[in-house]
Amino acid sequence: MIEKPQFPPLLSGEVVPKHTDPFDKAVSRAIAGIDSGTIYYSEAADSLKAALVLAPETPLEEAIQAVYVAQIGLAESLGALAPPEVPVYFQWPDRIKVNGAICGGVRFSADVSDPKAQPNWLVIGIDIPFLPSSDEPGDNPNQTCLFNEGCGEISPMALLESWSKHTLLWLTYFMDSGFERVHSEWRPRCDTLGERIERPKPGVFVGLDEKGRMLLRQDVMTETVSLIEFAEHL
Incomplete structure (x- = not known):
């Protein structure tokens, strides 16, 4: 029997049927007009897949900054549950x-793509592998899972519960004081800042601007790249 996660006030959870993607379910329910604050999640044991529905009250270029909030929520949750050396x-x-290895990530979608337009909904999903996808260690040296990193004692439902609490806390900070505090917390956790990167485009990752856009220096030019470009479009 899988223990049901306890969600903080303002958030609620709904389990999706087996073989249903929580992100797809969240998007379909958001289109149908579900209330903000619902988290759809799977009870699978080998990964944590969950998606939060939000109803922003700002233009997309500001609302999309909540993706950083979800990342901070994940980092703080893992920091609280994982061994301290991880x-x-x-x-x-x-x-x-x-x-140092990729261990899942976030995905996001909204019903608009114009930065100046206000979305009716924004869905932010997380996908964190708990068990190896292959029996052969070293098949994907740049990818890992929580079990392989000494986090075998963490359950997906415990991480979901913690993520919901930390994310709600940081959403409150974000709504109260804007992106600056979120940026200050996110920045030290980004390990490619100041380095030359190849993706999404070649250049030196200088940092983020006040709207959360990547500042990418290419020779003498610096361009901005928005998270909006990486949203999953319907």
């Missing part, structure tokens, strides 16, 4: 790294 970092735009 480092958690971000790889822009949507990957989570544990001990």
Whole structure:
């Protein structure tokens, strides 16, 4: 019997049937007009798949910054549940790294793509592998799972419960004081800042601007790349 996660006030949870993607379910329910604050999740034992429905009251270019909030929520949850020596970092735009290897990430979608338009809904999903996808260690040296990083004592439902609490806390900070505090917390956890990267485009990752857009320096030019470009469009 899987213990049901306890969600904080303002958030509620709904289990999706087996073989149903919580993200797809959340998007379909958001289109239908479900209330903000519902988390759809799977009870699978080998991964945590969950998706939160939000109803932003700001233009998309501001609302999309909640993706960083969800990443911070994940990092803080893993920090609280995992052994203290396990480092958690971000790889822009949507990957989570544990001990230097990719360990799942976030995905997101909205009903608009114009930065100036206000979305009716924004869905942010997380997908964190708990068990190896292959029996052969070393098949994907740049990817890992929580079990392989010494986090075998953590259950998906415990991480979901913790993520919901930390994410709600940071959503409150975000709504109260804007992106600055979120940026200050996110920045030290991004391990490619100041480095040359190849994805999403070649250049030096200088940082984020006040709207949460990537600042990418290419020779003498610096361009911005928005998270909106990586949203899953319907």
